[in-house]
Amino acid sequence: MYLKEIKSIFKKELQSLYPKEEIDSFFFLLIEHYLGLQRFILVVQPELVITKEEEQPLFEALSRLKNQEPVQYIIGETFFKELRFKVNQHTLIPRPETEELVNWILNDLSDTPKKTRLLDIGTGSGCIAISLAHYLPQANVSAVDISKKALHIAQENATHNGVEINFFQQDILTAKQADYSYDIIVSNPPYVRELEKAEMHKNVLQYEPESALFVSDKNPLLFYEAIVEFATKNLAEGGSLYFEINQYLPEVTKQLLLTKGFTQVELRKDILGNFRMLKAMR
Template identity: 45%
Template sequence: MTAKEIFDSTIKEIEPLYGNDEARSIAFSLLEHIGIMKTAVLAHQPMETDTSILQKWIERLKKYEPLQYILGETSFYKRTFRVNSSVLIPRPETEELMEWIIRDFGSVEEDFSEKPAVTIMDIGTGSACIAVTLAKEIAESEVFAMDISEEALKIAKENALRNNANISFLKQDILHDFIFQTPLDIVVSNPPYVTENEKSAMQANVLNYEPHLALFVPNEKPQLFYQRIATFAKKYLKPTGVCYLELNANLAHQTAELFDKEGFTEIIIKKDLSGNNRMLRAAL
């Protein structure tokens, strides 16, 4: 059997669910993970690869399980992160948030040797994609990351290790008060913000597989996490500190009003590449 025949067979099975373009992209990823490179497919190279695991992956795809969970990893901001159903799959919009923060605070290419360390807290770290990215991209940074989920923290610590990022992890619930000792320059979070009413609009691969703990908030308390983050940030940010958040686009202006009432200034809402109000920056 040639690599092209394996590729075509894979597409045939998943194309009805995912469409041709996405099916081709998925097929290339699956084959690469069993040692069949794109060049082998294009060259119709004969293969003796055991494809039994490939068939198992295809069956999982037919149940709309995310490709990232099936392969156990995903790419985010030039790096590879381990993921499973204990953590959200990092989104491109969150990469846009990283760009904003890195642009504001400088990158590792710049000389910040005379400046003190930039202290950062990532609230609800999940896979630690935010914490790892900022630890690697902002020079002289000291990064803390917290999550309520023990399983998520296991993945987060593994990702910090595999990306050689020095991060201090805490098992904490932002909805409950706790003592933190280090004054912070940055508080950043992509908190749960999808209301229960918005579930019906979500795709099956998200709704059925990604952790609800990291996704949903009660209809009657849509700003629950933003309120607690504002309280924490107000208490622990330095006088020049800044808070960066990913937003529910439908509640962006309400979130800005919340931070305004808490005494934050220079509040900016930023659109993502899809034109949605997705990010917020608020300074003390």
């Protein structure tokens, strides 16, 4: 079959679910992943024919896309800070706003010569910890998660990206004193309230791990409270705490930090103009 015919089938089958630009993006990702073809291939070879064997994974992926499964889970990987990360149903798919959080930390540490100790709480795929370790090779980076399966993926990602991370299984809700203090603690904890599910797409609700996303409407700051309490014991004097936050709860999250004695609490907007990040000093 002509590759251009398969592209037309993708458009026809998916047009009721996704914008044209997103369908094109899916198609190009898939032909690169399964066939090793670049996105401009149809420009230079418009009559390119692929075999039945080569067609099969594309049509299998199409079927999964029609069920609104994220393309990152279909191909099993994604990019974050220009690094390749394996992802599956045990890990969240890294978001652009999380890259912005990492950029904030990297900018703050750009002139820091010492060997900084960093801790990523709720590491998931390891995208935050691994990116920090990659771009701050002198740093000592640790990461914790409650999920053994997520930690297994994170370790694979660390190995693939050539960085050393100290991974630990830990429930932050019961964590106490650490073995040593950290200069930086960062976390993108669960923060989406149950009431916000109505705003979310099926591909998130049905496929991404609920435990990494949702919190009770009655206690939406559950994980922030636990991490702040942990930070009061394990963040070095003058150290910094960074959070990704719920865009609907910036002020109450900020107040939590102030109440616990943190200073220089700063909220920052993401590229879309929503308050999605917070930094505080101990």
